Amino acid sequence: MSEHRVWTAGLVVIGDEILSGRTQDRNIAQIARWLNVQGIRLMDVRVVPDETSRIAEAVNQVRTTYDYGFTTGGIGPTHDDITVDAVAEALGVPVVIHPEARAILERYYATRGGLNEGRLRMARAPEGAELIPNPVSGAPGIRIANLFLMAGVPHITAGMLEGLSGELEGGRPLVSVTVGGFIPESEVADLLRTAERSADNVAIGSYPFFREGRVGSNFVVRSDEPEVAARVATELAQMLADAGFEAFEGGI
Amino acid sequence: MSEHRVWTAGLVVIGDEILSGRTQDRNIAQIARWLNVQGIRLMDVRVVPDETSRIAEAVNQVRTTYDYGFTTGGIGPTHDDITVDAVAEALGVPVVIHPEARAILERYYATRGGLNEGRLRMARAPEGAELIPNPVSGAPGIRIANLFLMAGVPHITAGMLEGLSGELEGGRPLVSVTVGGFIPESEVADLLRTAERSADNVAIGSYPFFREGRVGSNFVVRSDEPEVAARVATELAQMLADAGFEAFEGGI
Structure with missing residues (x-):
């Protein structure tokens, strides 16, 4: 390839449902194509189970090897949604309630039964994170350091990618x-x-x-x-x- | 989970076409579901580009971490098909022409223009390998140590999996x-x-x-x-x- 600076990314797909074959992944291809348009090459994908240590290990590998690291899955309201905890562990920072995320969720659920403990989980973020807008379903994605935590449901991730378009520094598209x-x-x-x-x-x-x-x-x-x-x-x-x-x- | 012996597998998906988003992978879900039926759990998937060193590194990781390692892709006749070389490198063995594979290809191509240099590439295997029958398109898969090298085209891999059903020791299906x-x-x-x-x-x-x-x-x-x-x-x-x-x- 040419001598221009090449920008790279790695992706960690989180979810027992992919490893069990229950769910056909669509995020690898979707994120790969989006990255191409940004002038960033997807170099590496890892699919890991819903285990904090496995997620943290994979996240640390991609964030230290490539310009950008993406994750999909595990940022919802239920007990098996542990991506935020794993990324915080990988970065060595605490998990906090992000005030802006909490405000977004309060507005979103105002007409949908209000915030509860499960829904408030979706306001948790590693300390220092920014939010990635979610035009589809309220709960935002998370951006911290060179990491981007996206939803597992493909059309929600599509909405988040749309909002990120043009935001990341990249090189020449392939x-x-x-x-x-x-x-x-x-x-x-x-x-x-x-x-x-x-x-x-x-x-x-x-x-x-x-x-x-x-x-x-x-x-x-x-x-x-x-x-x-x-x-x-x-x-x-x-x-x-x-x-x-x-x-x-x-x-x- | 229970205290029964759990059998595990890792999968290395090989191919620039997956990382570029050109091709939607179907082998992860297909192999995961087949492994479930064999009583083996898919624990880890890595998608790597068509680079010998990256493939070899991923293959070494899965074969030493899990009971079984699978690869998909890169066993065809063209210059970008380098899986056999990478696996031989990972195992520290030479690449040889497998006589039985050569005989299969000679028969298959007898009415299709005969063997040529590209087609003979598909008879190459790491020394000591056995063949996995390919009921669809002639060129066999490869089995060596605890590794199983499958095709990239999903319906060819489906045929190879069919032939392997019941051949691998496993535990209780999930x-x-x-x-x-x-x-x-x-x-x-x-x-x-x-x-x-x-x-x-x-x-x-x-x-x-x-x-x-x-x-x-x-x-x-x-x-x-x-x-x-x-x-x-x-x-x-x-x-x-x-x-x-x-x-x-x-x-x-």
Whole structure:
């Protein structure tokens, strides 16, 4: 890749429901795509159970390794929501009631039965935290140091990401250009390698599929220089055509 | 949980396409659910990029921490398929051409244009490996020590898992019983905590949702003793009913 400063992030997905297979995660892809637009690369994801020590260990790893660390899950009102405690432990700070979060929750629940002990849990934050607005359901996300604590429910996280757009310092977005066709990847492996080596700051991924009873592949050319991605993709399409394959820019 | 031997697994998901958000992972949930049936608990998932050192490090962590380690992705014919090299590096063994894998690929490609250099890559394995049959597309998975290298394409991995069913030593399957309703979890947090504490070997997860314009939750009671999960779920449904909520066993 190029010599521009690359901004990086790690993600900790918190939840027994992901590890048990009960819930299909959607936050990894959602956060990855959002980070791309911010010019930040997702480098690492860890999925951990609802255990304070495991969460704290993973949070410490991502926050010290990457520019930004994200978590999803475990910031709700119930006994299994322990992300705030784990992050406070990781940072070595106490958990406090965040006055602004409390005020938000008081307003939100004023017409919904009022604050109770469970709901007040959602005002807890590591000392020194700021809030991430939640346009969907009241309880805010939490931002402290280089860490961003997001909801587990994907559409709530989507709302929080929307509010964070453009707020984080990033670099050049990674651009992807896809070339694909009903082409078995195993017939063009050499050609892909040659295309990848034709430029310094480009990577090509090969993703096979089966559709309409036929084998095919999409080849994804990635670079943080849009003109390089476009040029290598065009060259690759030509190389595939020269080898007798029908290739489509944009993929299929 | 109970005092029976608990069998554990970790999963390494390999692929730039997951970290870039291009591809929605389906293997975490698929493997988690399959492991549950084998009586093995998925404890840890790591998603890593197509970099040999990162894959090797993650593989070493899961294989030394858990009873079993699984990988998905990176066992195809192209230059970005480096899982075999990374696992060989992790285990300190050379990469060899597995004769049985080569024979399988020769048969599979006999009517599909024959073996070439790219396709022969799929016969490479860490020295000492056994094969995992692939009923879908020829190229086998790989089993070595306590590691299982599966495909990235979910329906190919499904075929490999089918063949492995009942082959791995496991313990008691974890049983889940769900109780749910149009109940805001924040109104019943205390009650959930009480229900969880009513038995030693039970955990209750709370998963909120928004549907038909209403807030609701599913409460998942998990135990490796089926009768304990059933009893606590029934008690929880009664506690919710006593608190004025309509709760449904099986969830909604």
